[in-house]
Amino acid sequence: MNRVTIRRGIPPLLVPLLLLAAVGGCTSDEPAGVELADVRRAPVTEVVEAPATVGARATATLRAPAPGTLAKLYVREGEQVRKGELLARIRSPQAEGQLKQARQAARLASPAAPRLASPQVRLASFDTRAFDAKVGRHFARARQEARRIRDAQARKQLLGAIDLAEAQHRAQTRALASITAQLNRSINSVLSGVTSGFSGLAGSMASLQAASRTQAKAAVKAAEGTVASLTIRAPFSGVVTLGRASGGGGSGGLDGLLSQIPGGGQQLPSLPSSGGSGTPVATGVPVSAGDSIVTVTDVSRLTLSADIDETDVLLVKKGTRATVELDAVPGAGYTGRVTGVGVTPKEGTTGGVSYPVQLSLGAGTFDDGGAAPTPKPGMSAVARLTVRESPSAVSVPASAIVSSGRESVVWAVRDGLAERRVVKLGAQGEAAVEVLGGLSVGERVVVKGADSVRPGQRLP
Numbered sequence: 001m002n003r004v005t006i007r008r009g010i011p012p013l014l015v016p017l018l019l020l021a022a023v024g025g026c027t028s029d030e031p032a033g034v035e036l037a038d039v040r041r042a043p044v045t046e047v048v049e050a051p052a053t054v055g056a057r058a059t060a061t062l063r064a065p066a067p068g069t070l071a072k073l074y075v076r077e078g079e080q081v082r083k084g085e086l087l088a089r090i091r092s093p094q095a096e097g098q099l100k101q102a103r104q105a106a107r108l109a110s111p112a113a114p115r116l117a118s119p120q121v122r123l124a125s126f127d128t129r130a131f132d133a134k135v136g137r138h139f140a141r142a143r144q145e146a147r148r149i150r151d152a153q154a155r156k157q158l159l160g161a162i163d164l165a166e167a168q169h170r171a172q173t174r175a176l177a178s179i180t181a182q183l184n185r186s187i188n189s190v191l192s193g194v195t196s197g198f199s200g201l202a203g204s205m206a207s208l209q210a211a212s213r214t215q216a217k218a219a220v221k222a223a224e225g226t227v228a229s230l231t232i233r234a235p236f237s238g239v240v241t242l243g244r245a246s247g248g249g250g251s252g253g254l255d256g257l258l259s260q261i262p263g264g265g266q267q268l269p270s271l272p273s274s275g276g277s278g279t280p281v282a283t284g285v286p287v288s289a290g291d292s293i294v295t296v297t298d299v300s301r302l303t304l305s306a307d308i309d310e311t312d313v314l315l316v317k318k319g320t321r322a323t324v325e326l327d328a329v330p331g332a333g334y335t336g337r338v339t340g341v342g343v344t345p346k347e348g349t350t351g352g353v354s355y356p357v358q359l360s361l362g363a364g365t366f367d368d369g370g371a372a373p374t375p376k377p378g379m380s381a382v383a384r385l386t387v388r389e390s391p392s393a394v395s396v397p398a399s400a401i402v403s404s405g406r407e408s409v410v411w412a413v414r415d416g417l418a419e420r421r422v423v424k425l426g427a428q429g430e431a432a433v434e435v436l437g438g439l440s441v442g443e444r445v446v447v448k449g450a451d452s453v454r455p456g457q458r459l460p
Helices: 012-026 093-108 129-146 152-193 197-228 253-259
Strands: 035-038 040-055 058-063 068-073 086-091 231-233 238-242 292-298 303-309 321-326 332-341 353-366 380-397 402-404 407-414 417-428 432-437 444-448
Touching: 040 353, 040 417, 040 432, 068 093, 086 292, 093 197, 129 152, 303 332, 303 380, 321 353, 332 380, 380 417, 380 444
Parallel strands: none
Antiparallel strands: 035 444, 040 303, 040 380, 058 292, 068 086, 086 231, 238 292, 303 353, 321 332, 321 380, 332 353, 380 432, 402 407, 407 417, 407 444, 417 432
């Protein structure tokens, strides 16, 4: 005799009825837990979501062109300035001395050079021993500073770049000596042949003098530009951020040493930023060449930089609308529009790639309609880009779509029986999906329990 166990909470008189219902359910052809919905016309919007960062229209960091002292600072942190406004003035005896020397060299290279009185000409070779010794000391100090860098890869790159610069310097010295010797041989050969060649030699010397004058003028122009840059003005209107000086003021430190090595500044890789290290910029503070004095940021028009996943970037076009939410302004939404789509990929943390997309950032409002505050550059945001819209789409609930390899499938009801349909999708929203082919308005599809449905199975 079979024994029936009565569970707590079920009255004894209902047990036979429940058993009868269970037996009846097992004999039905209709699958349990299946729900259906109608295919209908409805608006469908597909949105791509991506992390983003607020940016400014333009940013310029103005640096010290030469070592010296900050003679005068005319602005304060956060102050609004206009284009051309005087921001700071640097006093640099070194830059002024270089300009004086360049002008003296230009005067010596003037056209009033003495004429050759005799065809007996010999060019003296350049004695570069003192200069080579000075450069050698700079190379040694540069290597000493480079070896103090903790990062092994950066240290290796710097030492390699210094070696390359030193080799280039040696090659240039040898080339200069070779050129001088070759020129002497050529001159002596011409003079020993015929005296008439003296006129040609005079023309060659005139050409050399002309080249010397050109170089002297270029040196003067470069020195004048450096001295002019000691007066720092705003390149455009914006908000001021004061920098930090290394406090050197001379040739101390790796950057200062390398800047004095021929070719050194062009061969070195970029070094990581020192962040907040250094002395705050203020009047009377020593500065080194390259120190950040003032940064001007134009916030008249804010931008947004978003990283779009490779699976979605082909849907993003110039002009695509977006809504933006900022971490710093909860409950507010800002408008945005795509202004450009980048083509250079960026590796993601999960192994895939993303592409940079630039957007313009508009005004924001709170949920109650009030105006939201203006963001600041660098703030984090989430951009939701409307990539596809269909105002009157043949749509089904998103839960009706079943992926089968590369196909999108739904279970439709035909004459009360389940029929497998391959459909073509359009815009894909969170709740509803546009169907471009395979279904008609008014049909019914399975939206729940599709994994238990089989072809030809009777559906409710």
